[in-house]
Amino acid sequence: MAIALDTFFLKPDATGSLQAQVQELVAEGILSGRFKQGEKLPSSRKLAQHLGVSRITVTLAFTELVANDYLSSRGRSGYFVSDSAPVPPAYTPRPTRGPVKDWGQAIARDFTGGDTPRRPQNWREYQYTFIYGQADPSLFDHTNWRQCALRALGARDFAALANDQYDNDDPLLVEYIARHSLPRRGVIARPEEILITMGAQNALWLTAQVLLSSGRKATVEDPTYYTLRDQLMRTGCDLNMVPIDQDGLPPDRISANTDVIFVTPSHHSPTTVNMPHGRRQALLERAEQIDAVVVEDDYEFEMSFLRAPAPALKSLDSEGRVIYVGSFSKSLFPGLRLGYLVGPEPFIRQARALRASVLRHPPGHIQRTVAYFLSLGHYDAQIRRIAQVLHDRRTELDAAIATNGLTIAGGGLYGGSALWMQAPEQVDMAQVAADLLPKSVLIEPGAPFFAPENRRHNFYRIGYSSIESNRIGPGMALLAEVLNQRAQQ
Amino acid sequence: MAIALDTFFLKPDATGSLQAQVQELVAEGILSGRFKQGEKLPSSRKLAQHLGVSRITVTLAFTELVANDYLSSRGRSGYFVSDSAPVPPAYTPRPTRGPVKDWGQAIARDFTGGDTPRRPQNWREYQYTFIYGQADPSLFDHTNWRQCALRALGARDFAALANDQYDNDDPLLVEYIARHSLPRRGVIARPEEILITMGAQNALWLTAQVLLSSGRKATVEDPTYYTLRDQLMRTGCDLNMVPIDQDGLPPDRISANTDVIFVTPSHHSPTTVNMPHGRRQALLERAEQIDAVVVEDDYEFEMSFLRAPAPALKSLDSEGRVIYVGSFSKSLFPGLRLGYLVGPEPFIRQARALRASVLRHPPGHIQRTVAYFLSLGHYDAQIRRIAQVLHDRRTELDAAIATNGLTIAGGGLYGGSALWMQAPEQVDMAQVAADLLPKSVLIEPGAPFFAPENRRHNFYRIGYSSIESNRIGPGMALLAEVLNQRAQQ
Numbered sequence: 001m002a003i004a005l006d007t008f009f010l011k012p013d014a015t016g017s018l019q020a021q022v023q024e025l026v027a028e029g030i031l032s033g034r035f036k037q038g039e040k041l042p043s044s045r046k047l048a049q050h051l052g053v054s055r056i057t058v059t060l061a062f063t064e065l066v067a068n069d070y071l072s073s074r075g076r077s078g079y080f081v082s083d084s085a086p087v088p089p090a091y092t093p094r095p096t097r098g099p100v101k102d103w104g105q106a107i108a109r110d111f112t113g114g115d116t117p118r119r120p121q122n123w124r125e126y127q128y129t130f131i132y133g134q135a136d137p138s139l140f141d142h143t144n145w146r147q148c149a150l151r152a153l154g155a156r157d158f159a160a161l162a163n164d165q166y167d168n169d170d171p172l173l174v175e176y177i178a179r180h181s182l183p184r185r186g187v188i189a190r191p192e193e194i195l196i197t198m199g200a201q202n203a204l205w206l207t208a209q210v211l212l213s214s215g216r217k218a219t220v221e222d223p224t225y226y227t228l229r230d231q232l233m234r235t236g237c238d239l240n241m242v243p244i245d246q247d248g249l250p251p252d253r254i255s256a257n258t259d260v261i262f263v264t265p266s267h268h269s270p271t272t273v274n275m276p277h278g279r280r281q282a283l284l285e286r287a288e289q290i291d292a293v294v295v296e297d298d299y300e301f302e303m304s305f306l307r308a309p310a311p312a313l314k315s316l317d318s319e320g321r322v323i324y325v326g327s328f329s330k331s332l333f334p335g336l337r338l339g340y341l342v343g344p345e346p347f348i349r350q351a352r353a354l355r356a357s358v359l360r361h362p363p364g365h366i367q368r369t370v371a372y373f374l375s376l377g378h379y380d381a382q383i384r385r386i387a388q389v390l391h392d393r394r395t396e397l398d399a400a401i402a403t404n405g406l407t408i409a410g411g412g413l414y415g416g417s418a419l420w421m422q423a424p425e426q427v428d429m430a431q432v433a434a435d436l437l438p439k440s441v442l443i444e445p446g447a448p449f450f451a452p453e454n455r456r457h458n459f460y461r462i463g464y465s466s467i468e469s470n471r472i473g474p475g476m477a478l479l480a481e482v483l484n485q486r487a488q489q
Numbered sequence: 490m491a492i493a494l495d496t497f498f499l500k501p502d503a504t505g506s507l508q509a510q511v512q513e514l515v516a517e518g519i520l521s522g523r524f525k526q527g528e529k530l531p532s533s534r535k536l537a538q539h540l541g542v543s544r545i546t547v548t549l550a551f552t553e554l555v556a557n558d559y560l561s562s563r564g565r566s567g568y569f570v571s572d573s574a575p576v577p578p579a580y581t582p583r584p585t586r587g588p589v590k591d592w593g594q595a596i597a598r599d600f601t602g603g604d605t606p607r608r609p610q611n612w613r614e615y616q617y618t619f620i621y622g623q624a625d626p627s628l629f630d631h632t633n634w635r636q637c638a639l640r641a642l643g644a645r646d647f648a649a650l651a652n653d654q655y656d657n658d659d660p661l662l663v664e665y666i667a668r669h670s671l672p673r674r675g676v677i678a679r680p681e682e683i684l685i686t687m688g689a690q691n692a693l694w695l696t697a698q699v700l701l702s703s704g705r706k707a708t709v710e711d712p713t714y715y716t717l718r719d720q721l722m723r724t725g726c727d728l729n730m731v732p733i734d735q736d737g738l739p740p741d742r743i744s745a746n747t748d749v750i751f752v753t754p755s756h757h758s759p760t761t762v763n764m765p766h767g768r769r770q771a772l773l774e775r776a777e778q779i780d781a782v783v784v785e786d787d788y789e790f791e792m793s794f795l796r797a798p799a800p801a802l803k804s805l806d807s808e809g810r811v812i813y814v815g816s817f818s819k820s821l822f823p824g825l826r827l828g829y830l831v832g833p834e835p836f837i838r839q840a841r842a843l844r845a846s847v848l849r850h851p852p853g854h855i856q857r858t859v860a861y862f863l864s865l866g867h868y869d870a871q872i873r874r875i876a877q878v879l880h881d882r883r884t885e886l887d888a889a890i891a892t893n894g895l896t897i898a899g900g901g902l903y904g905g906s907a908l909w910m911q912a913p914e915q916v917d918m919a920q921v922a923a924d925l926l927p928k929s930v931l932i933e934p935g936a937p938f939f940a941p942e943n944r945r946h947n948f949y950r951i952g953y954s955s956i957e958s959n960r961i962g963p964g965m966a967l968l969a970e971v972l973n974q975r976a977q978q
Contacts, residue, residue, distance in 0.1 A: 101782065106748070142647075155626065162623075164623055178523075178580055190580075202847060202848040358694050359688065360823075
């Protein structure tokens with residue numbers, strides 16, 4: 001690759017002769033790793049013209065750099081970075097001067113911290129990956145996805161791909177969601193009541209921003225998805241974390257001045273509890289009584305391989321007080337970052353305006369690719385395939401749990417892709433997880449899901465969406481061994 | 490297409506016989522447009538099993554629907570939505586009951602309003618589209634983009650495409666930006682100082698959230714990009730809008746208690762003014778003197794076809810007080826939604842944490858596709874081609890302006906893709922724009938760019954990135970005609 005002419009600038013405050021300055025420009029590019037061995041330099045004529053110096057200045061600089069083995073000359077082909085030039089393995093520019101600016105003072109709001117746990121970046125290299133929410137390449141329909149992506153990249157779809165859509169979504173995708181996805185959950189919605197988001201997390205964030213501020217009160221399940229709790233805390237609202245029971249969130253524990261209730265009725269995160277029909281009715285009645293909004297995160301309903309899922313809470317909503325959050329991240333792949341919000345028009349208008357201000361719209365190409373993948377039936381076929389494989393893995397996992405005498409705390413009536421597990425009271429699962437790392441086993445300690453003042457350390461989550469069946473048994477045996485050691489300490 | 494079995498639910502509160510309920514389910518699906526003519530219904534056996542009713546109930550319901558011409562029976566093939574069924578042209582479900590919930594009260598923060606103007610959705614159907622910031626399909630390198638997208642969809646890249654990356658970016662893309670894009674602007678940055686964003690607008694939004702809150706003070710150019718002004722106002726900060734002069738933002742007008750200065754030094758938006766070197770030095774000195782952060786939006790630097798662009802303001806920043814915003818939206822296409830932030834690590838850490846909370850990360854597939862498009866040299870080739878075409882159009886436009894006696898207020902020293910134009914004082918360009926719509930001419934009135942208390946109505950912007958050369962002359966003639974009529978009123 002040739003080094004671009006327009007990356008060369010003389011520094012306005014440089015000292016030394018022009019020849020020395022040109023030499024330093026090139027040497028600096030090499031020493032920092034910006035130029036690589038074998039890359040071609042601009043011709044001395046073009047570089048001289050670009051920098052506004054004489055050609056002989058550049059030629060002398062190049063000659064000097066050849067003598068020092070930074071460059072090599074290949075006659076008429078020009079100058080190249082020498083194969084023995086001191087190029088570092090990565091681009092590591094020297095900081096010109098450290099930041100003098102005091103950034104601690106300049107930052108008005110702190111967004112770091114929070115409870116979101118970190119996983120090893122190289123998790124795919126581990127043997128026993130009991131983690132949650134990642135895609136399994138062996139289950140993904142690469143061929144048809146590529147076909148759909150190619151079609152969405154075609155000239156006929158250029159406007160959908162390339163245009164700035166302002167605050168609009170792809171009408172094909174919205175129509176599919178309205179006519180096919182939502183009816184499966186018993187939900188009837190018009191296109192104006194649907195907003196495409198950058199995944200379910202983005203949908204929850206938009207909802208929290210529109211409905212909550214420092215004067216408002218929100219209720220959330222405890223335990224809950226830690227990122228949602230972080231999002232809600234950052235709105236400055238008064239956050240009430242209500243412990244769930246065997247039927248999910250108890251409506252009578254929701255205080256009367258609550259404005260917004262966040263709930264996962266069909267498949268509680270992380271315990272997998274399903275809220276029965278009677279409790280759902282009671283929850284809606286409680287919301288009506290105190291005039292609260294209910295936000296339903298209906299994640300992973302597609303993975304119902306044990307029995308057909310119950311309709312969404314939103315399907316029982318005759319008053320337009322339920323906001324529904326759906327996602328394609330779990331069922332396609334999380335890197336896609338695509339989900340949707342369903343709610344009454346006044347709410348969707350606000351969420352749309354906020355989304356437009358923050359990022360305008362999710363990329364058009366991705367919306368159109370998903371629309372094709374859905375409407376050609378590939379999505380349904382993939383869901384069926386994934387559900388079958390998850391079912392097999394679940395059978396394997398149940399057997400391994402029984403063999404190793406481990407305890408399931410929440411199993412998922414309908415299926416799902418993870419189990420919620422309980423260790424003896426005295427065991428800290430964060431320690432067990434740390435012990436398991438060198439044995440190439442990844443599990444998820446449960447503590448971050450609990451409210452900070454009510455943190456329990458003997459729970460953990462076992463995901464089975466990214467581990468092959470034949471690894472489940474050996475992995476769970478390793479887990480049981482370490483867990484039992486810790487329990488006896 | 491077959492209608493999915495799992496979109497059928499009996500309503501828990503339904504009245505009437507089971508047969509009537511099944512009939513109503515199907516009729517409602519047809520009347521709302523959810524089922525389309527010719528679509529196949531589930532078999533009576535499967536539907537009966539799914540709903541938990543007897544098969545004869547479903548068969549009787551289907552028979553009744555055939556009699557009413559909602560369905561047609563094709564013998565052993567089953568039942569289909571009849572070709573003469575009363576299917577509406579679009580999916581228009583009847584609202585079950587209007588929203589009872591008072592949403593005016595439920596919404597904690599209003600994100601609607603603001604100054605962002607709306608364009609006709611069907612703008613591509615207009616003849617003379619002098620609009621700004623949209624992509625031109627005739628200039629886009631479809632073939633190589635598709636190649637890069639396909640490669641990024643390959644099995645080798647599955648992890649980059651599909652994984653949840655938590656808060657990380659594609660290392661290939663970040664390295665390219667560090668080694669090639671930024672050096673063209675004279676900017677040296679390490680990967681830890683770079684964050685990928687959902688376009689430049691998202692980069693500016695993240696920056697405003699991290700650096701501003703109700704106690705802080707920001708300065709912005711007047712006129713300015715209206716969406717940025719809306720974003721800044723929504724942070725609750727004290728916003729100082731400083732009129733620019735012929736050299737851009739005057740540093741001595743920046744008040745001493747300013748925390749953050751937003752500026753477009755290389756190509757002022759919308760007037761195209763370039764800030765000379767001396768003014769840039771003075772701006773940095775002023776920032777140092779009052780210890781303010783400078784945010785540089787370096788949009789559209791690639792479109793410099795008249796002369797080589799000056800290095801970015803960031804290249805002069807020895808104190809780490811300048812935050813740099815770059816974008817691929819203008820040079821590739823805006824629907825891509827991809828840009829980047831460059832700044833000191835403490836700032837990037839905050840912006841990354843906020844981005845992770847709001848949306849996790851930009852879709853992996855898009856990052857990887859752009860990384861390939863850049864590193865294979867297709868991007869540079871496309872930029873050269875676009876710049877050449879913009880140059881031709883600009884020549885055409887300059888001629889049309891001279892012919893029609895119109896006035897350029899800002900022309901862009903280096904090139905660009907729009908001119909900032911001035912009409913006689915008494916002309917309201919919003920009226921002119923409205924008059925031009927029925928003549929199939931689209932222009933952008935300038936008023937929204939100005940501070941609300943200092944709004945000027947006789948300016949407008951003429952974009953030439955989405956109009957072919959041969960339409961520029963006729964379009965400008967139509968504009969001049971209407972403008973002159975308005976001037977004489």
